[in-house]
Amino acid sequence: MPLKTDPDTTPPSPQFLRTVTVLGIVMIFSWGSSFYLPGIFHDPMAGDTGWSAAQLSAGFSLGLLVSGLASPRVGTLIQRHGGRRVLAVGMALIALGQVVMAMAHSLPVYLLAWIITGLGMGAGLYDAAFSALGRLYGEGARGAITALTLFGGFASTVCWPISAVLVEYLGWRGALLAYAGFHVLVTIPLCLWGLPRAETPHATVRGGGDGALGWLYRDPRFWLVALAGMCFSAMASVLTLTLIPILTGQGLTLAAAVGIGALFGPAQVAARVIEMAGRGRHHPIWTMAVSAALALAGMVALWAGLAAGAAVMAFGAGNGLWSIARGSLPLAVFGAADYPRIMGRIAPLALIASAAGPWVAGMISETFGAEGALAFLVALAVIPPGLTVALALRLRRGHAV
Numbered sequence: 001m002p003l004k005t006d007p008d009t010t011p012p013s014p015q016f017l018r019t020v021t022v023l024g025i026v027m028i029f030s031w032g033s034s035f036y037l038p039g040i041f042h043d044p045m046a047g048d049t050g051w052s053a054a055q056l057s058a059g060f061s062l063g064l065l066v067s068g069l070a071s072p073r074v075g076t077l078i079q080r081h082g083g084r085r086v087l088a089v090g091m092a093l094i095a096l097g098q099v100v101m102a103m104a105h106s107l108p109v110y111l112l113a114w115i116i117t118g119l120g121m122g123a124g125l126y127d128a129a130f131s132a133l134g135r136l137y138g139e140g141a142r143g144a145i146t147a148l149t150l151f152g153g154f155a156s157t158v159c160w161p162i163s164a165v166l167v168e169y170l171g172w173r174g175a176l177l178a179y180a181g182f183h184v185l186v187t188i189p190l191c192l193w194g195l196p197r198a199e200t201p202h203a204t205v206r207g208g209g210d211g212a213l214g215w216l217y218r219d220p221r222f223w224l225v226a227l228a229g230m231c232f233s234a235m236a237s238v239l240t241l242t243l244i245p246i247l248t249g250q251g252l253t254l255a256a257a258v259g260i261g262a263l264f265g266p267a268q269v270a271a272r273v274i275e276m277a278g279r280g281r282h283h284p285i286w287t288m289a290v291s292a293a294l295a296l297a298g299m300v301a302l303w304a305g306l307a308a309g310a311a312v313m314a315f316g317a318g319n320g321l322w323s324i325a326r327g328s329l330p331l332a333v334f335g336a337a338d339y340p341r342i343m344g345r346i347a348p349l350a351l352i353a354s355a356a357g358p359w360v361a362g363m364i365s366e367t368f369g370a371e372g373a374l375a376f377l378v379a380l381a382v383i384p385p386g387l388t389v390a391l392a393l394r395l396r397r398g399h400a401v
Contacts, residue, residue: 024151032159066118068351075344083132090124268320294318
């Protein structure tokens with residue numbers, strides 16, 4: 001397979017722009033009211049309920065785990081029926097989880113809320129949206145995937161201030177109910193009436209049964225992509241929890257550390273804008289290569305005590321590019337026929353790694369401190385460049401297995 005593609009010079013149709021815009025709005029609020037929820041809600045929840053940080057984090061990790069376990073089934077449903085109704089159900093489940101969480105006065109109910117929310121995350125975040133775009137546009141979905149990650153990059157920027165205001169004026173329980181109402185009134189209708197209907201259910205090229213994907217697990221290319229996703233997911237989740245302690249441990253004030261940490265989001269968005277400007281002129285393996293190189297450079301620079309701001313921006317840019325590669329690379333490598341189901345098989349590994357990463361890093365931090373967590377991050381960052389080289393060589397050889 002050649003490691004380049006023809007540039008996309010076809011102007012996007014109005015329906016294409018509408019689909020990306022609708023999904024983009026949905027992604028901002030599905031990410032912002034689920035994955036980014038703990039950043040604002042955990043402190044007031046702990047103060048009100050007395051639950052420990054570990055107990056609150058356990059709920060979030062449980063939600064990520066459930067999301068990963070649900071992803072294969074979600075991919076199969078999108079493969080058969082398209083993403084419109086699946087994404088709408090995802091929004092409904094996130095809303096239901098928020099209602100249950102708002103009513104939680106005991107830890108089991110809180111954990112149940114995250115189980116429900118996790119199901120919604122499995123049906124309503126990037127992997128489901130990428131699958132829906134692949135189902136609609138086939139191999140032409142790459143531009144839509146790139147544009148969608150640009151929207152998603154603003155999730156924390158938009159929703160953290162909204163969450164802070166809602167919590168201040170309504171309390172954390174009222175804020176959760178407000179988000180649930182927003183999903184009922186806005187994101188669910190956007191999915192149902194804003195997204196185009198996919199064609200009628202059909203069998204895939206390789207066959208319609210769930211067992212027809214057995215070939216995938218025997219293909220080394222699948223594992224090279226999936227392992228890279230696991231590394232990036234683990235790094236992002238670990239860094240979210242440990243970046244401030246790492247920076248303050250290197251002698252920065254808390255205010256300076258927070259300011260440097262705030263560079264992560266803009267760096268992600270800037271990298272995605274640059275990628276989108278390329279209009280598909282390069283094979284997604286190059287996106288993976290640059291993302292892996294930037295992530296490694298950022299982690300090594302942070303570990304070496306070099307300019308922390310530049311290090312965080314480098315990793316943020318690499319992570320932002322990986323968000324694109326995780327959707328566009330399987331499409332380019334495996335084709336569009338089984339794309340939703342393939343994404344449903346890649347997603348669980350990344351989400352499980354995302355859930356387990358903070359737990360592993362916590363144990364390392366307890367024993368070796370913030371420096372130990374940073375060494376763990378560097379070790380993870382070393383792996384994706386090697387996986388990229390191995391995948392590129394297989395693509396050069398015509399993916400012989």
